Amino acid sequence: MHWVNTVGWLATAMSVVSYLFRDPAKLRRVQALAALLWIVYGVMLVAPPMIVANVIVAIMAFGTTWFGRSKRSAKGQSLSGDGSKRPATGQSHSGDTSAGVSSVGIGSANG
Numbered sequence: 001m002h003w004v005n006t007v008g009w010l011a012t013a014m015s016v017v018s019y020l021f022r023d024p025a026k027l028r029r030v031q032a033l034a035a036l037l038w039i040v041y042g043v044m045l046v047a048p049p050m051i052v053a054n055v056i057v058a059i060m061a062f063g064t065t066w067f068g069r070s071k072r073s074a075k076g077q078s079l080s081g082d083g084s085k086r087p088a089t090g091q092s093h094s095g096d097t098s099a100g101v102s103s104v105g106i107g108s109a110n111g
Helices: 002-018 024-045 048-075
Strands: none
Touching: 002 024, 024 048
16 A cells, blocks of 8 residues: 555645646646656546546647647747747848847838
């Protein structure tokens, strides 16, 4: 019974820790790992509702992490490297990357 309780407490800890992550992809990965621990715990206890519920959670967490990443890649979105959706450094919204800044609000060519 000692190992069963240990797995249950690890699953609990992973579930709680997942709420500390701000990055959605990291949060889902930790939640998926916690769900896997809950599945193991459910198998040890022979608790089908716990197993089924956490299989669903694991599939959703892994699926949204995997498909979310592939959708961004397929759309060709340029990420800045810090996880935000803003353009990478040196890219402007106007499409002109020669100066690295947009000309909006800087002034006009006519003075």
